[in-house]
Amino acid sequence: MRTAISIAVITALATLAGCAVIVVPDDGNGGGVHYSSAFGSSAVQGNGQQTTERRDAAASDGIDINGPMQVEVRVGEAASLQVEGDSNLLPMLRTDATGGTLRIWIDGSIRSANPLRVIYTTPQLRQVNANGSGRLSVSGLNGAPFNLSQNGSRQVQLSGNVSRFDVRVNGSGAVDAAGLQSGSTVASVNGSGRLNLGRLSGDTLNLEVRGSGGASATGNVRGMNVRVYGSGSADLAGLSGQSAELATYGSGSISAGVSQSLVADTTGSGHVTVYGNPSQRSISGKHVSVMQ
Numbered sequence: 001m002r003t004a005i006s007i008a009v010i011t012a013l014a015t016l017a018g019c020a021v022i023v024v025p026d027d028g029n030g031g032g033v034h035y036s037s038a039f040g041s042s043a044v045q046g047n048g049q050q051t052t053e054r055r056d057a058a059a060s061d062g063i064d065i066n067g068p069m070q071v072e073v074r075v076g077e078a079a080s081l082q083v084e085g086d087s088n089l090l091p092m093l094r095t096d097a098t099g100g101t102l103r104i105w106i107d108g109s110i111r112s113a114n115p116l117r118v119i120y121t122t123p124q125l126r127q128v129n130a131n132g133s134g135r136l137s138v139s140g141l142n143g144a145p146f147n148l149s150q151n152g153s154r155q156v157q158l159s160g161n162v163s164r165f166d167v168r169v170n171g172s173g174a175v176d177a178a179g180l181q182s183g184s185t186v187a188s189v190n191g192s193g194r195l196n197l198g199r200l201s202g203d204t205l206n207l208e209v210r211g212s213g214g215a216s217a218t219g220n221v222r223g224m225n226v227r228v229y230g231s232g233s234a235d236l237a238g239l240s241g242q243s244a245e246l247a248t249y250g251s252g253s254i255s256a257g258v259s260q261s262l263v264a265d266t267t268g269s270g271h272v273t274v275y276g277n278p279s280q281r282s283i284s285g286k287h288v289s290v291m292q
Helices: none
Strands: 021-025 033-037 050-055 062-066 069-075 080-086 093-096 101-106 110-112 117-122 127-132 134-143 146-152 155-171 174-191 194-200 204-211 214-230 233-249 253-267 271-275 280-284 288-291
Touching (some): 080 093, 127 134, 194 204, 214 253, 233 271
Parallel strands (some): 062 101, 062 127, 069 117, 069 134, 127 146, 134 155, 146 155, 155 174, 174 194, 174 204, 204 214, 214 233, 233 253, 253 271, 253 280, 271 288
Antiparallel strands (some): 021 033, 050 080, 080 117, 093 101
16 A cells, blocks of 8 residues: 655654654655655665564553554553564664653654554553654553644544543644543644544543644533634534633634533634523623524
């Protein structure tokens, strides 16, 4: 399967094991991507011979991902680690599971039309830091608190249930947690990224959106505190809270369900739309609507 990554301009990625990497589109017609060193060293061309390699891996409850790759994490079984890709590139796909965190990175510069793929199984997962592009899927989350930090353009999918969800989306990536059920949640979107929080059933939601990105959620919470800065949006019409503090600064928008107590403020041309009939209301700004 050939990767389809379209990059309008050269993008400098984070430092990977001491080697800065630049990603540029392949000039040929093969649809591949060229990962080349910022220091001008020659990239290693993939040989096109796809292979699978099993590696030793201890059970880790944290994962640190750096670089363009596809990562699949399955939670709830005995620890195992499998990597796939061009046979001459797999030695450059480094993995290290010491210290309770599985670190995954590309050591050097590569050129390939085939994605590098990592499949990891672990009994418990509490934290993931993901930097760069590619894809990440996490399935089977089984009740523990979960923390996700996503930086870059990676596409992330989450499923299972967690007692608490802390998530940060920075850049143009997307996190789709439609298959996730969460307790209390703290979330932020910075940039043009997208965040689907899935179904919430905890005490609180604290959400902040900065830039042109957006967030959404469904379910029920006791209280929510939502702030939108810029042109972004928080689509929470499918989420009901007993109390809510909602504020926009700029041209952004918030929609939410509120049943008892509402504090709402708009500064600028943004809009706040509330569904419900809260008996206690404190409203400021010209663009707050309460829809019974």
